[in-house]
Amino acid sequence: MTLPPMVAPLATSDEREPTVKIRPPKKWVPVDLHELWAYRELITSFTLRDIKLRYKQTGLGIAWAVLQPLLTMLIFTIFFGGLAKIPSDGVPYPLFVLAALLPWTLFASGLTRSTTSMVTDANIMTKVYFPRMIIPLANIISPLVDFAVSFVILIIMMVYYGFAPTLNIVFLPLFILLALGTSLGVGLWLSALNVKYRDFQYTVPFLIQIWMFASPVVYASSLVPASLRIWYGLNPMTGVIEGFRWALLGSGAPSAMVLVSVGMVIVLLVSGMFYFKRMEQYYADIV
Amino acid sequence: MSNNIAIQVRDLGKRYTTGGSPEKYHTFRDAIVNSVKAPFRRLNRQGADRSADKFWALKDVSFDVHQGEVVGIIGRNGAGKSTLLKILSRITTPTEGGVDIYGRIGSLLEVGTGFHPELTGRENIFLNGSILGMKKSEIEEKFDEIIKFSEIDKFIDTPVKRYSSGMYVRLAFAVAAHLNPEILIVDEVLAVGDTGFQKKCLGKMGEISKQGKTVLFVSHNMAAVSALCSKAMVLNHGSIIYPMGDTDEAIKYYIDSISQKSLTDLTERKDRQGEGKIRITGFLILDKDGNRQVVLVSGQWVEFQIQYECISEKKFNHVRSDISISLTSGRFITLLSNTFSSELFDQIAKKGHFSCIIKKLPLSTGEYFFNLQIRQNELIQDWILEAVRISVVSGDFFGTGKLPPSSHSGALFEQQWKYLE
Ligand SMILES: Nc1ncnc2c1ncn2[C@@H]1O[C@H](COP(=O)(O)OP(=O)(O)O)[C@@H](O)[C@H]1O
Ligand SMILES: [Mg+2]
Numbered sequence: 001m002t003l004p005p006m007v008a009p010l011a012t013s014d015e016r017e018p019t020v021k022i023r024p025p026k027k028w029v030p031v032d033l034h035e036l037w038a039y040r041e042l043i044t045s046f047t048l049r050d051i052k053l054r055y056k057q058t059g060l061g062i063a064w065a066v067l068q069p070l071l072t073m074l075i076f077t078i079f080f081g082g083l084a085k086i087p088s089d090g091v092p093y094p095l096f097v098l099a100a101l102l103p104w105t106l107f108a109s110g111l112t113r114s115t116t117s118m119v120t121d122a123n124i125m126t127k128v129y130f131p132r133m134i135i136p137l138a139n140i141i142s143p144l145v146d147f148a149v150s151f152v153i154l155i156i157m158m159v160y161y162g163f164a165p166t167l168n169i170v171f172l173p174l175f176i177l178l179a180l181g182t183s184l185g186v187g188l189w190l191s192a193l194n195v196k197y198r199d200f201q202y203t204v205p206f207l208i209q210i211w212m213f214a215s216p217v218v219y220a221s222s223l224v225p226a227s228l229r230i231w232y233g234l235n236p237m238t239g240v241i242e243g244f245r246w247a248l249l250g251s252g253a254p255s256a257m258v259l260v261s262v263g264m265v266i267v268l269l270v271s272g273m274f275y276f277k278r279m280e281q282y283y284a285d286i287v
Numbered sequence: 288m289s290n291n292i293a294i295q296v297r298d299l300g301k302r303y304t305t306g307g308s309p310e311k312y313h314t315f316r317d318a319i320v321n322s323v324k325a326p327f328r329r330l331n332r333q334g335a336d337r338s339a340d341k342f343w344a345l346k347d348v349s350f351d352v353h354q355g356e357v358v359g360i361i362g363r364n365g366a367g368k369s370t371l372l373k374i375l376s377r378i379t380t381p382t383e384g385g386v387d388i389y390g391r392i393g394s395l396l397e398v399g400t401g402f403h404p405e406l407t408g409r410e411n412i413f414l415n416g417s418i419l420g421m422k423k424s425e426i427e428e429k430f431d432e433i434i435k436f437s438e439i440d441k442f443i444d445t446p447v448k449r450y451s452s453g454m455y456v457r458l459a460f461a462v463a464a465h466l467n468p469e470i471l472i473v474d475e476v477l478a479v480g481d482t483g484f485q486k487k488c489l490g491k492m493g494e495i496s497k498q499g500k501t502v503l504f505v506s507h508n509m510a511a512v513s514a515l516c517s518k519a520m521v522l523n524h525g526s527i528i529y530p531m532g533d534t535d536e537a538i539k540y541y542i543d544s545i546s547q548k549s550l551t552d553l554t555e556r557k558d559r560q561g562e563g564k565i566r567i568t569g570f571l572i573l574d575k576d577g578n579r580q581v582v583l584v585s586g587q588w589v590e591f592q593i594q595y596e597c598i599s600e601k602k603f604n605h606v607r608s609d610i611s612i613s614l615t616s617g618r619f620i621t622l623l624s625n626t627f628s629s630e631l632f633d634q635i636a637k638k639g640h641f642s643c644i645i646k647k648l649p650l651s652t653g654e655y656f657f658n659l660q661i662r663q664n665e666l667i668q669d670w671i672l673e674a675v676r677i678s679v680v681s682g683d684f685f686g687t688g689k690l691p692p693s694s695h696s697g698a699l700f701e702q703q704w705k706y707l708e
Contacts, residue, residue: 018295018387025380045417049403049410056405127400128418129377197315284379285303 025281031273036131046138050113051145065149069105073098080218089220089251092161098154099248100217100241103179106147107237108208110140110180114187115204118195122287132280133273136191140183147176154248168247175243178265182236185268192272192279195287216241222252233257236265293470293501294352294375298384301345301370301525344370345525348384352503352531354469357496359516359534360505361541364654364676367525368505372396372474375503390501393420393468398476399459404448408439408458411447415462429465436491437461452692457484464491470501483688485681489515507582507678509538542581553659556671565603565661565668569594570675571640583677585699586684587648591623593659594640595669606632608641609660614653615676620697652681653696 055062073094080086081093088096114136118125121135158165194200215237216223224232232238239261245251345367352358360368373379375386376394401418402411412433416426426433434440437458439450447455463476473492489511496502496515506512512519512534519537521529521544529540554568571592572580583589593608610623623643625631632641641661656673681690684699691699 016389018389019391020377020386020388022374022377022381022386022388024383024385041423042417045414049406049414052410053403053405121401124401124418126373126378127396128394128420130418130420193315197318199314199316203315281380284373 025278027278028274029277029281031133031277032131036133039130039134042130043134043138043141046134047141050138050142054142054145062149065146066153068146069098069101069150069153072101072105076101076218086219087223089222089245091163091245091249091251095154095157095161095163095249096220096245097218098150098157099244100215102147102150102154103175103240103244104212104215104217104237105150106143106176107179107183107240108212109143109146110183111187111190111208112204113139113143114183115190115194116201118191118283119198119201119287126284126287132283133188133276136187136276137184140180140187158248163249165248166246166250168250170247171243172247175240175247178236178243178262179240181265181269182240185265185272188272188276189268192276195279195283211235211237220251221257229255229257230260233260234264236261236268291354292351292387293354293356293389294503295387295389296351296375296384297349297386299345299348299371299374299381299386300343300383301367301374301379302341302382303344305340305342343382343525345374345381348522348525348527350520350527350531352501354390354501355499356518357500357502357504357516358531359512359519359537360503360522361507361509361512361519361537362522362528364678365524366522368522369396369474370525371522372472372503372505376472388470390469392470392472393466394472394474395419395463395466395476396472396474398456398463402447402455402459405446407446408437408443408450411458412462415459416465419463419466420468421466425467433461433465436464436487452694453484456692460484460488464488464495468500470503471495472503474505475507486688508680509542509581513538542579553671553674556674559669559671561661561667561669562663563669564598565595565606565635565663566598567593567659567661567669567671567674568596569640570657570659572677583648583650583679584682585648585651585679585690586682589645589648591643591645591657592640593643593661595635595638595661597635597637600637602634602636603663604631604633605664606635607662607665608632608643609658609662610643611658611660612650613656613658613673614696615656619658620655647684647701648679648682649684649699649701650679651684651691651696651699652679654678 060067076097077094081088081097086093091099117135117139118132125132125135190200190204214235221229221232221238221242233256239254239258242251242254243258246253348367348371360371362368370379372394373396374381375388376392376396378394378396399411399415401415403414406414412430413423413426417423434443437454437460439454439458442450442454447458450458460476492502492504492511492515502515504512504516516534518531519529519534520527520531521537521541523544528544529537553570554566559567569592571594572583573590573592574580575588580589591610593610597603608625611619612621612623613619623645625641625643655677657675657677658670658672659674660670661668684690685701
């Protein structure tokens with residue numbers, strides 16, 4: 001038996017460019033945003049799956065999406081507004097806290113879900129290729145449905161308290177984006193870490209709890225001394241919540257702090273993407 | 288060089304860490320504890336040779352696939368076939384070397400990837416289709432065809448958790464069969480489902496390959512490889528032992544290499560017990576015409592041969608020969624022995640074989656271990672646990688083309704049913 005001769009090495013003078021080039025992993029690879037865009041239908045499919053499952057599996061379904069923010073608001077109002085008498089910038093406390101709970105819940109549930117997502121969907125990702133970032137991304141987008149439900153509750157509450165939204169409401173989508181960006185930036189880091197260290201997910205509820213009290217959810221950021229504000233802005237959720245209260249309830253306009261928040265989100269996103277991409281290359285071998 | 292290349296693989300290597308198996312994860316806690324301990328460990332560090340638990344699952348693999356070729360990749364379990372396909376489909380990265388792919392690639396390493404039990408058949412078709420890389424419009428267009436192929440139209444809006452495993456596999460396969468990439472990669476997925484449906488799937492595969500698609504096909508079913516593939520190659524221990532060439536030659540080479548392998552393997556096996564006066568030297572599977580078989584087929588006529596050699600010229604009496612069959616999980620399912628069917632063997636020659644004929648193999652599809660033992664006067668002479676690992680592929684045991692689902696690995700019973708009021 002004779003072996004066929006060995007052919008020329010890779011990357012020949014062939015005119016055609018390969019559709020895909022497969023090479024050993026590199027340390028730092030940028031995210032292929034173009035490819036991510038090409039896979040947008042799959043992002044929709046996974047998001048729809050998450051939403052369907054969420055409403056099929058929880059017995060209470062949509063009722064739960066209504067009850068959860070309402071109950072949280074109620075408890076916070078009793079303890080922080082009523083008993084602790086935390087000042088709320090002249091806005092009725094329930095409204096004040098609900099306007100913050102909306103983006104906070106969007107952020108926190110996206111973060112919780114995306115952290116475990118790379119492990120939960122491992123059986124899919126060890127069988128089919130797609131940009132892995134789609135999975136945490138879909139998990140960050142799907143809480144938007146709950147957000148929409150809560151938003152309706154907020155509108156009803158605003159009507160009840162006789163609050164007309166200000167014109168600033170047109171800026172609200174920007175703050176939603178900022179919340180999603182924070183969620184994705186941190187989510188990419190945590191989901192990648194959770195692939196490497198399986199017990200990482202257990203630290204997340206704790207992290208979220210601490211983070212909530214480091215954000216102006218139950219209190220106003222005006223409570224924070226002016227000299228510390230800039231540092232406070234390093235927590236992007238501060239900018240998000242300030243923005244929500246400003247756009248919806250006409251509280252004080254967000255300060256330059258928001259710019260610090262935006263800068264921080266960009267740092268989180270870019271670094272998160274690089275770290276995630278690095279993990280992605282050996283993901284299938286260790287998951 | 289011709290420019291109708293579809294896949295070009297060069298010096299491809301993949302190294303795995305044996306500790307990378309799913310039951311051993313790093314934990315964040317350990318990482319913290321270790322980083323605290325690290326300064327101390329540096330003081331009394333010794334023999335920390337990490338390379339010891341790394342091995343090459345694939346090494347120096349090079350080949351070309353041209354457009355329109357249907358290539359079979361064969362090799363025993365652990366040869367590296369799935370690893371190769373996983374690199375080609377970008378699920379994992381190579382450690383060295385590279386691959387250039389010209390054309391849109393679709394891979395089928397499993398059927399029903401992403402199926403969710405809570406979702407309905409319809410919802411799963413769309414989800415699975417889009418995971419496999421189909422556009423929504425493409426799925427909509429083929430939707431009726433998919434349902435027709437799967438034969439489950441009545442249950443399309445039922446959650447798949449209510450499906451029987453047969454229905455589940457049919458639906459999963461139906462979506463996969465309507466995948467339409469330029470290059471298709473298929474790993475051992477035809478081994479599921481009942482025989483009738485398998486035939487239908489093989490037919491579909493044949494159709495796909497006739498459309499001028501490039502296909503890479505891994506299967507234990509040599510008949511399917513022979514029928515579908517225009518070329519084949521053989522992998523063993525991560526290397527190509529028979530380069531891309533004629534399919535039937537490759538299959539022959541593979542079967543020969545396996546038979547030799549299991550012969551030499553058994554003489555060299557160290558993990559054996561017993562007195563050793565009679566030693567097992569080989570194990571063969573033959574069909575009715577005396578041809579060596581690598582895989583078994585449910586319902587087939589088959590002969591097992593245990594080859595032995597005695598240490599001295601002494602002619603032993605009361606020799607007992609056992610083949611016990613176990614699942615890969617370790618559970619024994621049955622024992623074949625000459626104590627059951629006939630008398631013990633007397634006056635055996637120095638060299639020879641014990642033969643056991645099964646007229647209709649009652650094993651269902653799956654992987655099995657054959658454990659071999661020879662006793663003389665009830666004293667164990669030689670005993671090799673897990674002497675050979677054998678795949679049983681589905682065959683027509685009941686004469687109806689139907690078989691239990693693959694979840695029911697084990698024995699098949701001839702059966703008669705009737706209805707009484
Ligand atoms: N993620 C992994 N980590 C460590 N070893 C692996 C991993 N995946 C496969 N292997 C090992 O690599 C070898 C080749 O496996 P595989 O490609 O699945 O073989 P085949 O598909 O030919 O049966 C086997 O020894 C297997 O145990
Ligand atoms: Mg395999």
